[in-house]
Amino acid sequence: MQTAIQLWTLRELREPLSDVLDRISAAGYDGVxxxxxxxxxxxxRALDETGLGIAGVHVQLEDLQSDSRTVENQARTLDAPSIVLPSLDDDHFASERAVESxxxxxxxxDTEFDRPLLYHNHDHEFVPLGDGxxxxxxVDRTTIDFEFDAGWAHAAGQDPAALIRRLDGRVPVVHLKDMTEEGEPTALGDGVVPLQAVVEAAREAGTEWLVFEHDDPEDPVDAIQAGIGGMRPLLE
Structure with a gap:
């Protein structure tokens, strides 16, 4: 598996993208x-200059729906392997009919683009429904792939490793995120998410990219090094 960092982690870092990517490359990540x-x-161009790869790109629903051709052309220029829908509102998961829709x-x-569409979960998708x-x-009603966020799944009371194994072959990207007992993001290794089990399940499920994300780091510069430092021993 290749390692990457989700740039949302670094949104408070007020530097040119080229400088941010230089920091990421120097830390030892494979991509972003x-x-x-x-x-x-x-x-x-900035990616090419640093030699970093790209794990994917998050695009909001309104952009996917309003101008799919532009999104497709931009993703092609970026050479993103997938387009990721980062979230849908709670209403999309409130009932059997809502999930069907x-x-x-x-x-x-998914049919609108020339590369896979992935869905990225948070915690609200895990509301009780039927027997699950x-x-x-x-998952049962779709054939799309997923960008599975292990931290949010665990915060929702789920076993992230078991869910990754269930998604075998449908989870090219896994967000590696640690959470406190209270369900708040924290540094890798400081929380309660079974990170090693998540990594092993991801490897078995054919995951290509393991992406570090911290939703609210105290210091984004420190988070860059802390992320890769937390990932490396898990991949050994």
Missing amino acids: EFAGIGDPGASR TATLLGML TAFDAL
Whole structure:
């Protein structure tokens, strides 16, 4: 598996993208994941200069729906392997009918692009539904792949490693995130998420990118090094 950092982690770092990518490359990551497309040409050049790969790009639903051709062209310029829908509102998972509509929506969006569409979970997809959760129902009703966020799944009371194994072959990207007992993001190794089990399950499930993300780091510069420092021993 290759290592990356989700650039949302560094959103408070007020530096040019090229400088941010230099920091990431120097820390030893294999790549990055973009939180929004921005200027795809400039981003692609900056990636080429640092030698970093790209794990994917997050694009909001309204952009996917309103201008899919532009999004596709931008993703092609960026050479992103996938387009990731980072979230859907709680209403999309409130009932069997809602999940059915959500599955239809994701299936339709997936056909709009020349590369895979992934869905990134938070915790609200794991509300009880039938004999399982809304997330279980979504998996059963779709054929799309997922960007599985292990931290948010654990915060919702789920076993992230078991869910990754269930998604075998459908989870090219895993967000490696640690959480406190109270369900707040924290540094890798300081929380209660079974990180080693998550990494082993991801490897078995064919995951290509392991992406570090911290939703609210105290210091984004320190988070860069702390992320890769926490990932390396898990991959040995």
